[in-house]
Amino acid sequence: MYAIETHNLYKTFGWFLSKRKVHALNNLELKVPENVIYGFLGPNGAGKTTTIKILLGLVIPSKGHSKIFGIDTHDPDTRNHVGFLPENPKFYPYLTASDFLDFCGKIIHMDAMERSKRKDELLEKVGLTHAANQKMEGFSRGMLQRMGIAQALISDPDLIILDEPITGLDPMGRADIKRILLELREEGKTIFFSSHILSDVERMCDMVGIINHGQLIEHGSLDELRSDIGVNIHTTGVASNALMEGEKLCDYITLKNGEAIFTLTNKSDKDTVMKFISDNGGSVIRSVKLQEELEAFFLRRIQNDEKAREEEVN
Amino acid sequence: MLGDIKTVAQGTFDRYFKMKELYVILILCILNIAALSRYDVLTLNMGKEFMIDGALAILTVVALITSMAVIFEKSRELREKTAHFIITKPYGRSSYIWGKFIGISFLAIFNMAILTAGALIVFKLTSYENVMANNLATEFIYAALLITAEAIVLTALGLFFSMFLSDTITALMVLVFFILGHSFYILEKMSSESSKIFGWVSDILPNLHNLDLKSAITDNITITQDVLGYGLLYAVLYAVAFVAASSMIFSRKDIS
Numbered sequence: 001m002y003a004i005e006t007h008n009l010y011k012t013f014g015w016f017l018s019k020r021k022v023h024a025l026n027n028l029e030l031k032v033p034e035n036v037i038y039g040f041l042g043p044n045g046a047g048k049t050t051t052i053k054i055l056l057g058l059v060i061p062s063k064g065h066s067k068i069f070g071i072d073t074h075d076p077d078t079r080n081h082v083g084f085l086p087e088n089p090k091f092y093p094y095l096t097a098s099d100f101l102d103f104c105g106k107i108i109h110m111d112a113m114e115r116s117k118r119k120d121e122l123l124e125k126v127g128l129t130h131a132a133n134q135k136m137e138g139f140s141r142g143m144l145q146r147m148g149i150a151q152a153l154i155s156d157p158d159l160i161i162l163d164e165p166i167t168g169l170d171p172m173g174r175a176d177i178k179r180i181l182l183e184l185r186e187e188g189k190t191i192f193f194s195s196h197i198l199s200d201v202e203r204m205c206d207m208v209g210i211i212n213h214g215q216l217i218e219h220g221s222l223d224e225l226r227s228d229i230g231v232n233i234h235t236t237g238v239a240s241n242a243l244m245e246g247e248k249l250c251d252y253i254t255l256k257n258g259e260a261i262f263t264l265t266n267k268s269d270k271d272t273v274m275k276f277i278s279d280n281g282g283s284v285i286r287s288v289k290l291q292e293e294l295e296a297f298f299l300r301r302i303q304n305d306e307k308a309r310e311e312e313v314n
Numbered sequence: 315m316l317g318d319i320k321t322v323a324q325g326t327f328d329r330y331f332k333m334k335e336l337y338v339i340l341i342l343c344i345l346n347i348a349a350l351s352r353y354d355v356l357t358l359n360m361g362k363e364f365m366i367d368g369a370l371a372i373l374t375v376v377a378l379i380t381s382m383a384v385i386f387e388k389s390r391e392l393r394e395k396t397a398h399f400i401i402t403k404p405y406g407r408s409s410y411i412w413g414k415f416i417g418i419s420f421l422a423i424f425n426m427a428i429l430t431a432g433a434l435i436v437f438k439l440t441s442y443e444n445v446m447a448n449n450l451a452t453e454f455i456y457a458a459l460l461i462t463a464e465a466i467v468l469t470a471l472g473l474f475f476s477m478f479l480s481d482t483i484t485a486l487m488v489l490v491f492f493i494l495g496h497s498f499y500i501l502e503k504m505s506s507e508s509s510k511i512f513g514w515v516s517d518i519l520p521n522l523h524n525l526d527l528k529s530a531i532t533d534n535i536t537i538t539q540d541v542l543g544y545g546l547l548y549a550v551l552y553a554v555a556f557v558a559a560s561s562m563i564f565s566r567k568d569i570s
Contacts, residue, residue, distance in 0.1 A: 058401065079406075084398065103321065107321050107322075
């Protein structure tokens with residue numbers, strides 16, 4: 001069973017007879033397995049937020065189905081299994097962190113004792129125990145975002161949907177959110193989030209999906225998606241006077257901790273380099289595959305998609 | 315669902331209850347009512363009537379402003395995504411609309427109670443002993459109750475219009491309906507035995523004249539409990555119908 005599943009999903013905004021219709025989703029097919037961190041990527045206006053809103057019942061699809069843990073999202077009960085953090089949310093500034101979580105607990109019918117226990121647990125999880133009795137009007141952006149995650153977790157959901165959770169945070173704030181998300185995955189939760197900060201997505205996500213013009217154009221694990229762009233061969237014992245010669249065979253050589261690292265792109269001849277290493281008294285410690293960065297992959301994939309669409313129009 | 319509605323209503327009411335500005339406005343209103351006692355000479359000894367009329371007018375203006383709070387409150391919470399914490403929960407949308415309506419209705423009741431109590435104290439403290447005589451205090455309370463009911467009707471109308479219109483246009487629509495609502499009784503007068511359609515139309519539009527006892531009290535016309543009962547029943551049914559319609563629309567609406 002998938003945590004999230006959409007089939008033939010369409011969403012068009014605009015009045016029935018309006019000429020200015022916006023096709024936000026166009027046959028979106030998405031499958032997110034359980035217990036992964038899934039990064040949902042795409043340029044502005046690609047349909048990320050619309051997809052999230054459909055999953056949460058905030059927007060009604062024009063056509064198609066979406067399911068959460070196998071249940072159609074038309075069924076309001078699906079929302080019992082989901083925690084949600086919207087993009088740039090505002091909180092009631094006159095409430096303290098503790099009062100706000102209490103309010104969220106009341107909405108999902110927790111009794112007073114359960115609420116008290118749960119809010120203490122959550123404040124500790126997001127590192128805000130010290131601010132439990134402070135009014136949220138004085139909270140920093142990072143603290144507010146952590147409060148947002150705490151409220152999303154109030155019902156101990158199996159699926160957590162976050163819309164741009166790390167956008168606008170400083171490095172410390174981003175590190176906090178990353179830590180929390182990784183901990184949640186360890187607890188067996190599924191995390192589905194949209195983001196523009198690809199370096200963070202690359203470090204956190206098990207899987208990514210790329211959406212453009214309302215269609216999923218890529219989906220899979222990072223290893224599956226990114227192309228190999230070369231290899232780093234870590235060696236020891238290569239005669240130092242031979243390294244200048246060796247650099248002509250590969251892209252460059254780095255000396256680090258007594259190792260000579262030969263960096264080869266796909267254009268280099270790996271066999272020649274290996275022979276060179278052994279001929280000069282060296283031995284290979286390990287080879288590390290080099291993959292293109294997610295950002296490069298993302299840009300390449302979006303550009304290809306745009307080009308294909310243009311060609312289709314012409 | 316009732317629990318959700320109570321939570322949202324309590325949250326909405328608490329938000330205003332904790333606002334210092336609200337109390338400043340209410341105190342200023344009571345001082346304003348007290349200031350009306352100074353107009354006895356200027357009104358050629360009609361100071362008593364002027365004071366009662368003025369007090370009820372102030373109550374009406376506060377009721378109108380209170381009812382408009384729901385428009386801006388709902389819209390702000392949706393814009394700032396505070397509402398998303400509630401409406402993404404199961405059955406959250408209906409609970410949110412009913413909760414907002416009940417929260418603002420309680421705020422209207424609270425405001426009217428403070429102003430009515432303040433006005434009655436002012437009447438007692440001023441030299442107009444006869445204001446409190448002849449059941450006038452009771453009738454003033456009846457009038458305040460119907461003004462509260464009017465605030466509840468306008469809150470329901472505001473919620474309904476906010477489903478389709480922007481904040482400003484909705485507020486203007488509520489203002490227009492407030493003004494016209496007090497004039498729709500003309501249609502009622504056009505109604506005859508053979509054609510009751512004007513009477514029905516005036517009740518649907520809404521007919522806020524049903525909730526207006528200002529002239530009756532000032533003119534010393536005795537107000538019966540039937541009039542009060544009819545007014546309150548009309549307001550409750552009218553408000554419930556519009557909030558139910560708003561809730562149904564909101565449940566099927568895309569939240570951008």
